Amino acid sequence: MEITETRTIALNALPVGARLLIRSKTDWRSAVVSHFDEEKATLIVCSPSGRTYRLRRTLEAEIIFDGLIPILKIQAEEDWRENFTKYDFRW
Numbered sequence: 001m002e003i004t005e006t007r008t009i010a011l012n013a014l015p016v017g018a019r020l021l022i023r024s025k026t027d028w029r030s031a032v033v034s035h036f037d038e039e040k041a042t043l044i045v046c047s048p049s050g051r052t053y054r055l056r057r058t059l060e061a062e063i064i065f066d067g068l069i070p071i072l073k074i075q076a077e078e079d080w081r082e083n084f085t086k087y088d089f090r091w
Contacts, residue, residue, distance in 0.1 A: 007064075007065055008062055008063065008064050008065075008073075009062075009063050010059060010060050010061065010062065010063065011033075011041050011057055011058070011059055011060070011061040011062075011063055011072070012036060012041060012059035012060070013063070014033050014063065014070065015033070016033050016034065016035065016036065017032060017033060018032065018033045018070065019031070019032050019033075019070075020032075020033070020043075020063065020069075020070040020071060020072060021069060021070070021071045021072065021080055021084070022043065022045060022055070022071075022072045023072070023074045023076075023078070023080075024045070026083075027083045027084065027085040028080040028083055028084040028085065029045050029046060029084075029085060030045070030046060031043040031044060031045045031046075031055070031072075032044050034054070036059065039058070039059065040056040040057065040058060040059065041056065041057050041058075041059055041061070042054055042055070042056055043055045043056075043057060048085075057072070061073070066080070
């Protein structure tokens, strides 16, 4: 991934309402932090059908930054710009 890692933080360091990029099975999508509980964070993601779905991730999940853009870290080497999909233009 061609990301300039200026810093790495945990998911629980982001405030509720923060937007970030996540990798789905087929592409990169926008997500928003919706809720924190004792063990997990809930993210809301826009789907191709126009609806949204929820994902739960651990509070310690790594967030890396590409400039000012927070990205949920994945293991693969991939540039999010090559496969980013914007399904809901309100975001």
